[in-house]
Amino acid sequence: MASVNATDLKAGAAFLYEGKPFKVKKYTLIKMGRGGATVRVACINLENGANVEHAFSSNLSFEQVDLNKRQLQYLYKDNQNAFFMDPQNYEQIEVPLSILGDDHHYLKEGENAVVMFWNLPAQAGSRPMSVELPPKIVLEVVECDPGIKGNTVSNLYKSAKLSNGIETKVPLFIKQGEKVIIDTRTGDYVERFK
Numbered sequence: 001m002a003s004v005n006a007t008d009l010k011a012g013a014a015f016l017y018e019g020k021p022f023k024v025k026k027y028t029l030i031k032m033g034r035g036g037a038t039v040r041v042a043c044i045n046l047e048n049g050a051n052v053e054h055a056f057s058s059n060l061s062f063e064q065v066d067l068n069k070r071q072l073q074y075l076y077k078d079n080q081n082a083f084f085m086d087p088q089n090y091e092q093i094e095v096p097l098s099i100l101g102d103d104h105h106y107l108k109e110g111e112n113a114v115v116m117f118w119n120l121p122a123q124a125g126s127r128p129m130s131v132e133l134p135p136k137i138v139l140e141v142v143e144c145d146p147g148i149k150g151n152t153v154s155n156l157y158k159s160a161k162l163s164n165g166i167e168t169k170v171p172l173f174i175k176q177g178e179k180v181i182i183d184t185r186t187g188d189y190v191e192r193f194k
Helices: 097-106
Strands: 003-005 014-017 020-031 037-045 051-057 061-064 067-077 081-085 092-096 112-119 126-132 136-144 157-162 167-171 179-183 189-192
Touching (some): 020 051, 067 126, 081 097, 092 126, 157 179, 167 189
Antiparallel strands (some): 014 020, 014 061, 020 037, 037 051, 067 081, 067 112, 136 157, 136 179, 157 167, 179 189
16 A cells, blocks of 8 residues: 655545544644654544544654545435445445434435545455535424514524424524525524525
């Protein structure tokens, strides 16, 4: 497998550290006068989605992780896995819910999602690492208190249950049955869907 030097761990690079795959979000090189340089990287653990920071000596090298993305269609989920299908060859792929975390609430049956795979060496095949969600999705408000005439102030919020089962805060003027745009990274209301 190819190796990558610590000074080449720029944003987007994927590498193995202590047997775990990481993807770099932010890279900083710190030079120390006569001494060696230090590389600081903010990265994501691709196995559990945790954000971590590492500092490495600039002369270290790491095994490079071979990642690829595939556009798959989301089918359904059970108690342990989410099931996707490759529209090219109709292959069905299982992604453990532990990898998805709370993101599985934002997947809609029949819609496409980008799944990132770690290509393992030789005969081992590939392993799903994460699912990329669109930053915003449209959901229907299925339950909320009714809006009262005159409630047009936009900084007052009420609880609402969405079609995916998640509860969030929406402005007072939003009614049951309306569609709203939700930020998938935070679960927060963005705006009314037009």
